[in-house]
Amino acid sequence: MRIAIASGKGGTGKTLVTASLAKVWDRPVTAVDLDVEEPNLHLFLRPEIERCEETRIEVPVVDETRCTHCRACAEICQFKAISDLGSVLLTFPEMCHGCGGCLAVCPEKALSPSSRLLGEICFGRADAVRFLMGRLRVGEAMSPPLIRAVKRAGDGLLLAAGPADVLFDSPPGVSCPAVNAVMGCDAAVLVTEPTPFGFHDLKLAVEAFTPLGRPLGVVINKVGLGDRDVFDFAAARGLPVLAEIPYDRRIAEAYSQGKIAAEALPEMRTLFQALALRIQDLARTAPEETCRA
Amino acid sequence: MHEIVVISGKGGTGKTSLTAAFAHLASNHIICDLDVDAPDLHLLLDPAIETEEDFVSGHHAVVNPETCTACGLCLDFCRFQAVKIDGPAATVDPLLCEGCMVCVHFCPAQAIDFPENHAGRFYLSRTRFGPMVHARLFPGQENSGRLVDLLRRRAKALAREQGKSLILCDGAPGLGCPVISSLSGVDLAVAVTEPTPSGAHDLARIVELCRHFRVGVGVIVNKYDLNLEQTGRIEEYCRLQGLPVFARLPHDVAMTQAMVQRRTITEFRNGGLSESVRQAWSNIENSAFCGDKKHQSAARRK
Numbered sequence: 001m002r003i004a005i006a007s008g009k010g011g012t013g014k015t016l017v018t019a020s021l022a023k024v025w026d027r028p029v030t031a032v033d034l035d036v037e038e039p040n041l042h043l044f045l046r047p048e049i050e051r052c053e054e055t056r057i058e059v060p061v062v063d064e065t066r067c068t069h070c071r072a073c074a075e076i077c078q079f080k081a082i083s084d085l086g087s088v089l090l091t092f093p094e095m096c097h098g099c100g101g102c103l104a105v106c107p108e109k110a111l112s113p114s115s116r117l118l119g120e121i122c123f124g125r126a127d128a129v130r131f132l133m134g135r136l137r138v139g140e141a142m143s144p145p146l147i148r149a150v151k152r153a154g155d156g157l158l159l160a161a162g163p164a165d166v167l168f169d170s171p172p173g174v175s176c177p178a179v180n181a182v183m184g185c186d187a188a189v190l191v192t193e194p195t196p197f198g199f200h201d202l203k204l205a206v207e208a209f210t211p212l213g214r215p216l217g218v219v220i221n222k223v224g225l226g227d228r229d230v231f232d233f234a235a236a237r238g239l240p241v242l243a244e245i246p247y248d249r250r251i252a253e254a255y256s257q258g259k260i261a262a263e264a265l266p267e268m269r270t271l272f273q274a275l276a277l278r279i280q281d282l283a284r285t286a287p288e289e290t291c292r293a
Numbered sequence: 294m295h296e297i298v299v300i301s302g303k304g305g306t307g308k309t310s311l312t313a314a315f316a317h318l319a320s321n322h323i324i325c326d327l328d329v330d331a332p333d334l335h336l337l338l339d340p341a342i343e344t345e346e347d348f349v350s351g352h353h354a355v356v357n358p359e360t361c362t363a364c365g366l367c368l369d370f371c372r373f374q375a376v377k378i379d380g381p382a383a384t385v386d387p388l389l390c391e392g393c394m395v396c397v398h399f400c401p402a403q404a405i406d407f408p409e410n411h412a413g414r415f416y417l418s419r420t421r422f423g424p425m426v427h428a429r430l431f432p433g434q435e436n437s438g439r440l441v442d443l444l445r446r447r448a449k450a451l452a453r454e455q456g457k458s459l460i461l462c463d464g465a466p467g468l469g470c471p472v473i474s475s476l477s478g479v480d481l482a483v484a485v486t487e488p489t490p491s492g493a494h495d496l497a498r499i500v501e502l503c504r505h506f507r508v509g510v511g512v513i514v515n516k517y518d519l520n521l522e523q524t525g526r527i528e529e530y531c532r533l534q535g536l537p538v539f540a541r542l543p544h545d546v547a548m549t550q551a552m553v554q555r556r557t558i559t560e561f562r563n564g565g566l567s568e569s570v571r572q573a574w575s576n577i578e579n580s581a582f583c584g585d586k587k588h589q590s591a592a593r594r595k
Contacts, residue, residue: 003388011305015491037467038302038498040491061560078394088439099372099393138501141438141470172304172466173330175436179388196552197333198311201317204331215347226547249519252544256489256520 001283002166006209008201010172013221013245014193016255018169019271020262020277021042022129028164031126032154034134034181036146037118046258047131055134055149056115059096059140060103062089067108073102073111094141098212118146121153130164132157143171144180151184157207174201174208175212187215187281188240194226202230206237215285219275222247240282243275294452295480296460297577298327302495304466306485307515310548311570312463313337314557316422318574321558322459324420325448326427327475329413329440335462337555340418340425348413348428350439351392358382367396367405388433404509413440417447426452430591438474443467445475468502476503482510483539483577488523496527500534511580513573514545537580540573542566 005018018041022031033041042049058084060073067089073085081095082102093116103111119136128237133149136143148248154166170181182188188209192202202218209216220230224247234241245251245261245268254264299312313334325548326334354375356367361382368383370378375389376396385396385405397405409530412435426448428440448460462484465471476482482503486496496512503510512531517524525543531538543566551561559567 009305009333025468035467036302037469038491038495039493040303043490043494052505076394076398078392096389097393099391099395101393101395101398104370104395105398136469138468138498139505141469141473143469144435173436174432175330175430176436177436177467177469179433183388195549196336197557200333200336201331204432211433219390225546227553234468249544252516256523258489258490264375 001189001280002168002185003279004168004170005183005191006170006182007191007206008174008205009170009192009198011174012193012198013219014172014191015040015169016165016221016261017189017191017219019260021167021276022126022264022266024258024272025165025167025276026163028131030130030154030157030164030166031169032150033165034141034147034150036100036134036136036143036150036171037171039133041169042131042133043258045126045129045131047126048122049122052120052122054120055118055146056199057098057118057145058100058113059093059098059116060111061111061114063112064089066108068083068108069133070107070220072105072107072128076105085199097142098145109164118149120144121150123153123157130157135203143147143177145285147177147194171205174204179208182209182229183212185214185216185265187279188212189217189219189279191219192220192230193222193231194220194228196227196229198226199229199233202233206239215282217279217282219243219245240278242278242282243271245271294449294458294460295464296478297476297481298462298464298479300464300472300475300499301485302468302499303486303491304486304513306487306492306529307548308466308485309333309337309463310482310552310558311485311513311515312461314559314570315352315461315574315577317557317559318458318571319459319461321379321457322423322461323448323457323461324423324425325353325444326425327441327444327462328465329428329471329472330465332427332429335427336504337552337557338420338422338425338553340416340420342418343401343414345416346415347453348415348440349409350395350412350437351410352407352408353387353390353392353436354385354394354396355406355408356383356385357406358436360402362402362404364401366399366401380559395460407419408413409512415425415440415444415447416449416581424455425453436471438467438470441471441474468499472502476506476508479508481577481580482508483513485512485513485515486527487516488520488527493523493527497530500536511539511577513539514541517541518543537576539576539580542567542573
């Protein structure tokens with residue numbers, strides 16, 4: 001089963017939850033960090049990294065001797081990545097989405113494929129937990145292509161190394177990167193906090209991920225802070241609250257020391273073991289039984 | 294006119310709570326929420342919307358099932374796995390469609406429409422601290438920098454019109470397109486971090502990004518007392534990198550209590566945290582990046 005641990009708001013505890021789940025999961029498991037802009041999972045799981053691979057995206061390169069400046073490429077490009085200035089054809093590789101349109105449309109074979117570095121994918125192990133992460137090159141604007149590449153690498157790993165459950169530590173937010181991370185999963189666990197920001201962004205997350213047609217569950221972190229709006233919302237929408245993590249300075253301090261909550265505090269181990277089982281049940285839910293959106 | 298953007302790298306360090314407090318303390322300014330993916334600043338500033346407009350960005354492919362012959366060429370061309378052919382016609386998944394137009398262009402039956410993408414709404418509003426420019430990207434949309442660019446342009450135009458000397462922006466987490474768009478040409482980036490391995494790791498990356506785009510950056514260590522050792526390491530990193538540390542702020546539930554009351558911390562309570570935030574703002578204003586003192590607030594007198 002494939003489980004996305006997502007949120008609307010940043011800083012609610014996605015990585016804290018993913019790291020703890022990976023440690024107590026009672027089936028073969030792979031932990032994947034899809035927060036490629038700011039990956040943090042490795043700081044807690046401390047995997048032994050076996051190898052890293054560069055991930056690149058295709059961008060066009062111009063052969064000026066063949067270009068007749070017909071402008072077909074500039075006209076099809078939706079991203080302002082290629083521009084004809086009359087006597088010279090300029091490409092802006094940073095803007096290119098790798099759609100191949102300009103290459104396909106050029107009548108003179110004046111464009112050929114080159115590439116731009118997106119970032120890297122690293123493979124490793126943290127004891128019994130298989131580990132995969134993507135890390136975006138600083139200065140690279142687009143995270144979805146790397147997120148998709150990490151997921152493909154994960155699929156390759158499952159084929160090569162045998163079946164395992166996959167836990168995806170997703171990026172925050174509800175736009176393209178988060179949706180790319182969550183899509184194709186069997187269930188999404190939304191980590192929130194009982195504050196006005198947490199509540200507002202949880203509603204956005206439910207709006208964003210419900211169309212993916214998979215069951216959603218909620219983990220409320222830092223319970224004891226804030227107010228009850230998140231609880232009332234979950235109840236009203238029939239969203240299962242899979243766990244409530246108390247607001248406890250000891251948890252924050254353990255996190256600040258790079259410790260995994262389920263290993264640092266015995267009551268957290270019990271909490272995460274129960275959460276793991278509830279998530280596994282959620283992932284087996286048929287789509288029509290999911291929350292009323 | 295100066296532009297300051299509050300960023301973090303890591304989410305949840307306190308960007309929005311602090312931007313709201315700075316909006317309270319600053320004067321002669323425009324407030325701008327550039328975290329268009331999941332904006333929260335409006336929850337504290339309670340903007341009264343004066344004008345709003347659709348944000349239209351890009352297009353997406355829609356197959357007309359009446360004219361589609363299911364030839365499969367679109368499936369061959371699409372590099373984003375957005376096309377499926379099950380049944381008599383092809384369909385394009387709007388969540389996967391990149392809006393590249395390749396299938397539209399090559400469809401032999403010209404069966405694919407390419408409507409504009411209504412991707413969000415943007416607003417010009419009034420708040421108790423001054424004018425605010427903000428937006429909402431609809432969930433699932435491509436979070437390119439276009440909406441961020443648009444908001445910044447609107448904020449600058451408004452600032453010129455109204456003779457404002459400062460644009461104060463709540464930035465997005467991460468370091469992708471929206472953050473990059475919020476940094477270009479900015480006078481100062483204020484990076485809010487926390488004394489955790491994630492906070493430190495993500496700070497280093499966001500500082501690298503600021504260096505890449507030649508933007509001056511200073512740091513605030515929030516919740517510093519959670520881990521004095523980590524705080525010390527972060528401050529040492531800042532010292533070695535030549536980055537000003539504008540403040541270390543204590544971890545205080547008052548920050549959340551203020552949020553629940555829909556108030557900024559500086560409005561809510563005059564304790565240690567509030568004082569530290571005021572000092573942080575004063576340090577930001579006095580920093581080398583904001584040499585022009587015209588917009589300095591009366592924070593100390595408020």
